[in-house]
Amino acid sequence: MITVNNVTKQFGSFKALDSMSCKIPKGCIYGMVGSNGAGKSTLMRLITGIYKPDGGSVEVEGEAVYDNTTMKNRIVFVPDELYFLPGATLNRMSKLYSSVYERFSYDRYKELLGVFKLNPNSAISTFSKGMKRQAATILALSCNADYILFDETFDGLDPVMRNLVRSMLYNDVMERNATAVITSHSLRELEDTCDQLALLHKGGIVFENEINDLKTSLYKIQVAFDKPYDRSMFNDFDILSFTKQGSVSSIIARGNAEETTSRLKTMNPVLLEIVPLSLEEIFVFEMDALGYEFSDVLKEEVL
Numbered sequence: 001m002i003t004v005n006n007v008t009k010q011f012g013s014f015k016a017l018d019s020m021s022c023k024i025p026k027g028c029i030y031g032m033v034g035s036n037g038a039g040k041s042t043l044m045r046l047i048t049g050i051y052k053p054d055g056g057s058v059e060v061e062g063e064a065v066y067d068n069t070t071m072k073n074r075i076v077f078v079p080d081e082l083y084f085l086p087g088a089t090l091n092r093m094s095k096l097y098s099s100v101y102e103r104f105s106y107d108r109y110k111e112l113l114g115v116f117k118l119n120p121n122s123a124i125s126t127f128s129k130g131m132k133r134q135a136a137t138i139l140a141l142s143c144n145a146d147y148i149l150f151d152e153t154f155d156g157l158d159p160v161m162r163n164l165v166r167s168m169l170y171n172d173v174m175e176r177n178a179t180a181v182i183t184s185h186s187l188r189e190l191e192d193t194c195d196q197l198a199l200l201h202k203g204g205i206v207f208e209n210e211i212n213d214l215k216t217s218l219y220k221i222q223v224a225f226d227k228p229y230d231r232s233m234f235n236d237f238d239i240l241s242f243t244k245q246g247s248v249s250s251i252i253a254r255g256n257a258e259e260t261t262s263r264l265k266t267m268n269p270v271l272l273e274i275v276p277l278s279l280e281e282i283f284v285f286e287m288d289a290l291g292y293e294f295s296d297v298l299k300e301e302v303l
Helices: 040-047 090-100 106-116 129-142 159-176 187-191 211-217 257-265 279-289 294-302
Strands: 002-011 014-024 029-033 055-060 075-078 147-150 179-184 196-201 204-210 218-224 239-245 248-254 271-275
Touching: 002 040, 014 040, 014 055, 014 204, 029 040, 029 159, 029 187, 040 055, 040 075, 040 147, 040 179, 075 129, 090 106, 090 129, 106 129, 106 159, 129 147, 129 159, 159 179, 179 187, 187 279, 204 211, 218 257, 218 279, 257 271
Parallel strands: 029 179, 029 196, 075 147, 147 179
Antiparallel strands: 002 014, 002 055, 196 204, 218 248, 218 271, 239 248
16 A cells, blocks of 8 residues: 655745645555646656655655665656657666666567567667657566556557557556556546546645446436426535426435435426536535535546
């Protein structure tokens, strides 16, 4: 488990993390989303021991990571801004990684080369942006680390390669009980990948939950009646949003969808439909409930 407890990190006058706390269970894919400057990359560098917290603590399996070479050997990090040795090929970089990571597997390295179809003898500097991201993924996954961190996981990858990277992450989590922590500016990228999702804003976590819980707790109802009615008709329901156009109303509600449907049927509607919400819609309404303006938190780049 990764435990972040009341962590603060500041760079000059800029407070990147402000008393942030979270727990990331072992054996899951944990996603973080937020605008630029929200604190995602800083948190990852604290978890991997690149940065030392100014306040609070960051522990992996109960141990501090900073200056802990044993624990760092179990953690691999692919940053947003990739770095390779000047003029290096994948084969040369694999030798560097194998000298650092005790569990680096050349068998897996060769397997991943075949999957991603990259030439290990070509200079990485000649690769496209997406190919460089693939190269970094090959090296990271070959380390067989217990904790795998990807900052902007899918940046530069085409849809086929995104699905391939997802598949690789699933395999590591399922087969080795590894823990993956990934970030993105896009909820769409994380929706079908993560077990848990956290929304970061201005150095803190404003919302965190399991994906399945998010998707089942909120839903949209489209309902119509052949008589005049208004929102007061639904005062006994847990309603987050109510809009009406003509005789048809769209309602965002929280709770058990089956129970709500059964109760609404007793009111004899002429139209009744339960519509699942996208993850983006769920976050909009959850943020509203917490008093945040979603557009201020994520901006258009996330939507």
